[in-house]
Amino acid sequence: MQLSTGDAEAPGRGPRVLVVGGGIAGLSAAQRLYQHGAFPHLRVLEATARTGGRIRSERKFGGMVDMGAQWIHGPSQGNPVFQLAAQYGLLGDKEMSEENQQVEMGGHLGLPYVSYGSSGQSVSPELVENMASLFYTLLDQTREFLHVTDPPVPSVGEYLKQEVGRHAASWTEDQDTKKLKLAVLKSFFNLECCVSGTHTMDLVALGPFGEYTMLPGLDCTFPEGYEGLTNCIAASLPKDILVFNKPVKTIHWSGSFREETLPGETFPVLVECEDGDRLPAHHVIVTVPLGFLKERMDTFFQPPLPSEKAEAIRKMGFGTNNKIFLEFEEPFWEADCQSMQLVWEDALLLEDAAADLQDTWVRKLFGFLVLPTFGSGHVLCGFIAGLESEFMETLSDEEVLQSLTRVLRRMTGNPQLPAPRSVLRSCWHSDPYTRGSYSYVAVGSTGDDIDLLAQPLPGDNTEAQLQILFAGEATHRTFYSTTHGALLSGRREADRLISLLDAKGQPPQPRP
Template sequence: MLKTRTNILKCISKQVNCGNPLIRLFSVFKWNQNCSCHNVEVPICPTRDVRIHQLRHHTKEIIGPCPKSCDTLQVEPCMTDPCVLDPCLPQPKVVIVGAGMAGLSAAHRLASCGLKNFEVLEATDRPGGRIHSCWLGNVVGELGAQWIAGGSEANPIFTLACIEGLLKEPLSRRKVSKEDIICLISDGRAIDTYSATVGINIFQNVRRQAFSLFSTDTQKGHGSLQKFLETRICEELKLVPEEKRVDVARAVSGMTNTLRTRWGTDLTNMSADAYGSFIEIPGQAVRVPLGFVGVLGPLLKAIPKQKINYCKEVEYIKWDTGSPRVLVRCCEGEPIPADFCIVTCSLGVLKERHDTMFQPPLPEEKVEAIKALGYGHLNKLIMEYSRPFWACGEGSLLLSWDTNELAERCCWSRGISVIEEAPGSANMLMTTVGGPEACAMEECSDEEVAVLLTQTLRTFTGDFSLPFPVNILRSKWSSDKNFRGANSYMGLHAKVSHQCELGRPLPGACNPGAPVLLFAGEATSPGHFSTVQGARMSGVREAERILKLVR
């Protein structure tokens, strides 16, 4: 059987100008157009003569006489997916809104089960959504998802990367230990090793306590994650020797700020009770050396390229109107009638457009879920230097802002917690800006970003001779109307039931007849929200829902 494999380097060919002539970046997209490989239809073992003609093209081994039901040839039996649809039955039309991981996973599942009557509408000019790999210099920079969180076979994204041959031994795992973290404070001094270690231990212990609330504490009502952490941290700091307490507190404050750059919001907006509902998959995080976008390869190769329509922004969706069951209207072109519509746009887009995007409006329960769940703001920032001013592999810099500095919020640099080496490069640093500061950074020019970042580094290291970067590459997820942020989180009043409600199809179970609107995306995936694997699982889930209805 012919097996195709995508060479990612061949696919990185289109140069993009980001407004700064110093930046060279190549966007990794349009796989089907740029790759030299072709789609290969893998035959499913036939039981009807209508499939025999397809099978002849792919199979050379012929055994035994023909069964009495056909006058052609019999082939060697093989395993089939029990979900495969009867090819003799009419197929419903499915429209999938969004070609991110959720949308592509849904399309891939439908195609692999024999449902070919679908169409994917993508508002941008590339697949992947919040997976966006670009070149900066000779290194792949990730503007979106960067690590396979939970690098093991328990993670469906890990298995996708393995299928595509993207992971080679030894795996590029993220190994961060307390000894590798250098805690810096804004007076240009590094916190001593003892105080830094004690502070990191306190933070990790208190974080574990917060994480366990969801599964062990039946007495809910702990309020915000910020309130819970502050209370427990104050108790722990009382046990620290007084002469070390100030520096230990700074180290704890710096580590607490890393949670803001993980979730993209102030911890006052997050629920302490629901914080532990997130499921951590076993295995250290793994990097895809040639770009995270490579995990899309197995999906895109199995989906006929004509099924994905780029630059197709959806204006509104009319649902529950009889015949046709759903009508999807793009900003350009004729309305598309369909039997099912899978909506995979981000929670940020739903928050902004749910009242105008759907006709009739979504029910009150769905709107309540959209409002209760939080959506964070995160942006990646990668800096290239002509010569590195750090020793390769010597750890990460933790900017230990104290609580007063964080409360001031005078500039977007307060949204930075850790600055580290960009994987695979000897002369690049990277960081993540989180919270409202991520939005503020998007409004700055590249030159302003480079200046403020350099000033921040000089202030914390005490070395005012540090150079400016020669190139920078950054994301702008919040100002992009197709995303409006980075990932979901459990809001102050959010519950797992809100995630379930967000993913519930419409009309609901009480309505006689099959649902019309289906919802997928990481925000609809309880336990796996804010992750790529959560997006993939949700897409497969909704595709399976349709397959069960039409099987």
């Protein structure tokens, strides 16, 4: 769909609002504004040909797989994503059950069904369970430093390794068993890097770590893909509100811009698109990922962002977590296997990984989930985070398939294990409109930086406020990195504009 300055909006009264980005934050903001009825001149500018952003489902292997967001974290009544999914009828009876909603996971994932060691032998489930218990006990402890003025170390990773070292000093087993225990713990570190979206837990700030809030409920997935949710939100909007293939180049703000069709009116913001269109607006809600802002903020805003907001963007963490799907002709795992862990028995938990990623990137892979069987394929979904994940994106599908075939043959002790018949992977770091997966509170930053990013511009006087508003998961202080945080942030900024209109006495016109 094309949108020019001449047909951007029909002439008429009411504020012009442009939403930049058609992910769940942008869609939820647009839905809220449209439902209010006092925003007749509303557009969502989406850089790609689809809505959803980092929610992306693909029909593959005879079924639907999620390339980005996969779980509803904490599916209970306090989670707006869960509420919306229930409203749209996207969940099954099990996901909707009261029992599932009351489960307290505490952010802990279930134990792997099987743990493969690099020697070709499976690791004792009892040893894995003991190390998982130790790891999650220590991880819970890291959340206790939120209100401590001077945490013992700067990062979550340093604290965990320090405490592991202290525990390991009292282990009485032989050296080989001690090394195996540390190797299993290293695998759990790799998993936590995926959960936190970081290269290493040494980059995650210890003090603010406990501010992230977990909701009750047994994490669940969408049987027909997460994108069904964003499709439903998009379908609730008139088609002309969504403008696809419309990347934004620069947002000019704090100005006085004119529109040919309204010669007597000026607008404080002008959105310049990559195709040359220049769209004036009263308000712009920016919902692009933090990774995009980190890369483009110097040219994306004119005049540049205030120094304190720009510094907050630089300090905040944003990493990559990718998925690798492997499809097999026949499963090599047992029928009731739900997940498998990879343990590199020579891993050195307390030392940095090797710099040569060509040969070592696969060692960052925690393991695989076994996806429910659909169609004729049997599919494993692997997770890998950090620089190794970004390096993986530079390889061909064939190189990835060959590398993981070698790993699985080694881990299972079966050199004749059939190779997967196909591979599919996400490449979120290479995506020019995401540049990674999701945010975390990095060493050197705090939750205050999240709040600072969320503050609208300009911030110096009340008369000119609310030209540029900011939404997205990275702007939610306690639900960052989640879809429900993104959804709530979109609603928050829509409500900010609604409150502005209500204060001016403009009556809403609710939609039917």
